[in-house]
Amino acid sequence: AQSVTQPDIHITVSEGASLELRCNYSYGATPYLFWYVQSPGQGLQLLLKYFSGDTLVQGIKGFEAEFKRSQSSFNLRKPSVHWSDAAEYFCAVDNNNDMRFGAGTRLTVKP
Amino acid sequence: EAGVAQSPRYKIIEKRQSVAFWCNPISGHATLYWYQQILGQGPKLLIQFQNNGVVDDSQLPKDRFSAERLKGVDSTLKIQPAKLEDSAVYLCASSFPRAASYEQYFGPGTRLTVT
Numbered sequence: 617a618q619s620v621t622q623p624d625i626h627i628t629v630s631e632g633a634s635l636e637l638r639c640n641y642s643y644g645a646t647p648y649l650f651w652y653v654q655s656p657g658q659g660l661q662l663l664l665k666y667f668s669g670d671t672l673v674q675g676i677k678g679f680e681a682e683f684k685r686s687q688s689s690f691n692l693r694k695p696s697v698h699w700s701d702a703a704e705y706f707c708a709v710d711n712n713n714d715m716r717f718g719a720g721t722r723l724t725v726k727p
Numbered sequence: 728e729a730g731v732a733q734s735p736r737y738k739i740i741e742k743r744q745s746v747a748f749w750c751n752p753i754s755g756h757a758t759l760y761w762y763q764q765i766l767g768q769g770p771k772l773l774i775q776f777q778n779n780g781v782v783d784d785s786q787l788p789k790d791r792f793s794a795e796r797l798k799g800v801d802s803t804l805k806i807q808p809a810k811l812e813d814s815a816v817y818l819c820a821s822s823f824p825r826a827a828s829y830e831q832y833f834g835p836g837t838r839l840t841v842t
Binding site for chain 2: 620652657658659660661662708713714715716717718720
């Protein structure tokens with residue numbers, strides 16, 4: 617069955633530390649890949665997306681993600697986390713206009 | 728530009744009652760989506776409109792949920808009658824054409840609590 621997996625429900629990092637959020641998908645072909653962020657009481661905001669080409673994509677707020685076909689992964693990274701990055705992060709895939717979201721990873725940032 | 732508007736922001740109802748949510752997409756966006764986000768889960772697509780026509784409603788529980796998009800602009804999502812398991816945040820999103828290459832813009836959502 618087609619699925620999107622975010623293995624980490626909750627991650628805590630110190631401010632200034634690096635961050636990596638994991639995302640794996642299972643689809644027959646390479647779908648379109650997205651990362652969204654959701655702050656409390658807010659809608660989802662697109663951080664970045666991958667359709668084709670360079671497997672390392674840059675997004676807003678200093679985030680980047682790398683698509684690895686061999687691992688069916690699309691992990692989100694940030695070299696130095698800020699306190700304002702505390703939020704819920706969702707990986708999503710669009711396979712033939714069928715958008716599916718992962719369950720999300722909640723990020724806590726320690727001062 | 729104005730974002731996707733949704734109302735109400737919060738709603739508390741008793742089971743078996745009915746409820747309706749309203750969404751106003753970004754001007755000019757032809758595609759409109761309704762998602763259900765249960766606590767601790769990612770959003771799940773309920774229905775997708777292209778202009779005023781339904782493109783995909785395969786995950787909409789049609790025995791109790793209905794949605795319409797008259798005139799291809801505003802949309803309403805209705806639940807009748809509500810069940811406890813309908814407690815969730817209902818998100819509306821819109822995009823320019825119906826294609827993954829175009830970003831979906833999300834509204835703030837309506838948080839529904841069914842008691």
